[in-house]
Amino acid sequence: MKNCGHPSHVEQGFTLFEILVGLAISALIMLGLSSAMLSINRAWQQTTEAGEQRAMLTTGLRVARDDLSHVERMYDDNETPSRFLFSGALHDMIFPIVERDGHNTAGIYWVRLEVRDAKGGIELVRSRAAFEPGKQDLAGILWADPVVLARGAFDISFGYLPPSANASWDLA
Numbered sequence: 001m002k003n004c005g006h007p008s009h010v011e012q013g014f015t016l017f018e019i020l021v022g023l024a025i026s027a028l029i030m031l032g033l034s035s036a037m038l039s040i041n042r043a044w045q046q047t048t049e050a051g052e053q054r055a056m057l058t059t060g061l062r063v064a065r066d067d068l069s070h071v072e073r074m075y076d077d078n079e080t081p082s083r084f085l086f087s088g089a090l091h092d093m094i095f096p097i098v099e100r101d102g103h104n105t106a107g108i109y110w111v112r113l114e115v116r117d118a119k120g121g122i123e124l125v126r127s128r129a130a131f132e133p134g135k136q137d138l139a140g141i142l143w144a145d146p147v148v149l150a151r152g153a154f155d156i157s158f159g160y161l162p163p164s165a166n167a168s169w170d171l172a
Contacts, residue, residue, distance in 0.1 A: 053152045060124050060149030067111050067126070072096045074108075087138050090157045091115040094138050096131050107131070110141055113149075113158070121153035 074085045087094040108131035127143035
């Protein structure tokens with residue numbers, strides 16, 4: 001049987017209140033996802049910066065190691081040698097090395113490795129100067145070509161323990 005006299009008005013759809021509740025829930029979900037993405041991005045940046053700093057430190061220490069492995073054993077006086085041409089302290093080392101062809105102009109150079117304060121930590125800096133025979137006044141050396149080998153929030157200091165001694169080297 002059909003009800004011909006009274007047309008049926010069944011409405012389909014959402015009320016305004018239901019739409020507003022749905023929008024509020026969607027906004028909360030989007031806010032949560034946005035916060036999660038910001039946290040992930042921050043962690044990614046910190047990890048990347050730490051990796052870059054570690055790589056810079058590794059490379060810088062490798063350069064310093066290579067320089068130290070090429071120290072030229074030269075004496076202060078060839079006639080009556082009493083010490084090697086070398087100066088070392090807790091945060092500074094000066095020594096002669098022989099540069100090979102292909103790196104720079106071949107010859108003997110003074111190299112200085114220096115640890116100095118910098119924004120956010122320290123810097124390990126390598127400088128060079130031409131070696132002049134007969135001039136061993138280390139205070140008068142004109143340093144050039146400074147290169148920052150490492151920079152960051154860590155501490156670097158130099159020390160030496162001779163193979164035959166049980167005492168540490170500390171000139172500072």
